[in-house]
């Protein structure tokens with residue numbers, strides 16, 4: 075589904091990703107861990123198509139096509155979804171209005187008919203139960219005045235509605251209480267299917283108790299320095315990143 | 328170049344959708360202005376003597392005045408002798424008596440504009456008075472309104488049929504000496520709308536006027552007077568369009584609102600005069616004086632305006648808060664794109680005790696557009712306990728446009744509370760990217776963010792016009808983004 079080869083990317087002229095490679099197949103869940111500032115969000119943003127993130131080398135193939143050639147909205151319509159580490163507030167735009175516009179844009183691209191208001195409400199209410207978001211949040215401005223946890227749940231709601239093929243969750247578990255963590259886990263697990271792939275960026279092995287990953291990768295200094303199964307996450311939890319970074323340095327030397 | 332700037336730059340290639348010209352036989356005076364022209368206008372309209380006297384008084388005063396130079400707008404001097412002061416579609420007799428007599432071409436024009444002129448089409452509950460160039464062409468729903476005592480008619484008709492009301496209120500809010508353009512209007516105004524809602528009557532439908540400038544070189548000088556007697560309520564909407572022409576056309580209107588004790592007037596404007604092309608050729612000079620007075624206790628006047636058109640907009644819908652506890656409101660969205668210039672805002676004059684005013688201004692500047700908010704909040708000595716809150720936000724699209732804010736505050740009573748908040752921001756790339764990453768095109772993303780920015784103002788518009796305003800806004804900033 076997703077094949078990243080030797081990816082180099084800079085932000086405002088500063089190189090952040092330095093030769094990152096990653097293969098994600100349909101049906102898989104990958105967890106990406108790594109120290110602060112190592113480039114995890116940069117990777118997520120590059121995949122979603124943020125424009126001031128410049129790819130200087132390497133390639134990203136998504137479902138057989140060069141992902142980097144398309145605009146962010148085209149990627150979204152092709153099924154790429156990014157749950158933001160810091161969801162953005164949009165004053166004056168009601169959540170329901172944005173959700174409906176987004177869903178219909180994606181449906182249209184898939185060749186499905188647009189949902190009218192009634193069908194949409196029925197669907198969104200069902201998905202809100204999954205994300206455990208009270209109905210009033212539909213009528214509030216997008217993320218405005220939402221608590222940190224509410225913003226994250228709102229991202230899960232969007233994911234549940236848009237049903238992406240490739241979901242990238244950037245620290246959606248950070249700052250969540252235990253209940254909210256389970257909401258995120260439920261949302262992701264509900265999406266899990268042989269046709270879909272999920273990339274979880276996280277700092278905590280805790281989330282991986284609820285969403286069992288097929289692979290765990292450590293990103294350090296702009297590259298994947300170690301990959302393994304879920305036991306790697308447990309090891310990181312005990313020992314921190316120091317030993318991996320050293321191993322990585324030794325390997326690249 | 329960033330995606331956002333790129334989308335914004337292509338946004339700027341908008342098209343003006345109301346830019347067609349109607350081929351109609353018109354009764355048009357040659358350009359130029361003198362006392363004879365004024366006598367002629369007055370005669371053509373069959374006006375009573377007092378009206379002609381008033382016009383002449385205004386004209387003589389106008390001759391002593393100079394155009395204002397303080398506004399933050401630039402334009403070449405206007406040659407007032409090169410303007411046509413009267414142009415009316417030709418009719419068999421004196422004027423159309425009913426819809427059946429209205430030229431079908433005119434009706435077609437209004438249809439193109441989406442105006443429900445035929446009563447059966449106006450089931451939405453909008454009574455429309457349509458002003459084409461200089462004359463009011465047809466007023467719908469008149470009879471239904473008349474049954475509950477509401478007068479809604481062309482201004483020239485009111486002059487003939489209700490001279491006492493006109494004489495009592497005309498110029499009582501905006502005197503003929505008020506300013507250069509108001510004086511000119513008072514001398515040459517050709518038509519407009521007149522509304523009187525009697526004591527205790529709540530007008531059951533939105534009243535609406537559409538203005539259209541069709542004739543070349545013509546100026547439009549309409550005059551609107553809305554009177555809400557004690558305890559009455561009326562909501563009034565005005566919409567405007569004009570064909571695309573290379574030369575600039577002058578629109579110098581005057582609107583006066585009078586709200587007596589416990590009365591309420593909501594006045595909404597969706598202004599979409601031709602703004603000129605990308606190079607700044609053509610477009611309407613929209614120099615308008617709008618003012619309302621809250622004459623009695625607890626009277627309330629709200630101005631809501633969505634200004635997307637015109638090459639230059641110069642207008643300050645104001646409220647004089649005379650009655651105790653009276654309320655004045657001003658909600659404004661002004662968009663300037665390409666080379667458009669807007670200098671707009673309001674004046675809230677607090678005279679009575681415990682008067683309140685609210686000002687919400689949203690300015691959007693794109694391309695090389697210049698947007699100025701100019702507002703005056705004046706609290707007079709007797710305005711014990713007066714309060715004002717002003718919120719003034721500017722949104723910039725691209726880096727060649729400008730936003731300017733000139734708030735003037737004069738407080739002569741120590742118990743008054745005046746608050747002013749202002750923000751200026753660039754349209755946020757984070758917001759646009761967030762929406763795009765959800766599948767919205769960059770154009771839709773921009774529209775969504777901008778509409779969100781204007782929400783507080785749109786909320787004040789009657790429902791069907793809020794939808795229209797949103798569409799208009801996206802058209803104004805449109806042009807195939809992405």
Ligand SMILES: Nc1ncnc2c1ncn2[C@@H]1O[C@H](COP(=O)(O)OP(=O)(O)OP(=O)(O)O)[C@@H](O)[C@H]1O
Nearest residue numbers: 085086088090108109110111112113114115116117
């Ligand atoms: N606009 C920018 N200009 C310069 N440096 C930037 C810019 N944006 C990000 N960076 C830098 O890029 C590096 C990687 O940032 P990134 O957000 O990808 O880290 P992360 O792995 O997601 O960290 P965290 O775990 O804290 O979320 C950081 O050192 C950050 O300071």
Ligand SMILES: [Mg+2]
Nearest residue numbers: 114115116159
């Ligand atoms: Mg991050």
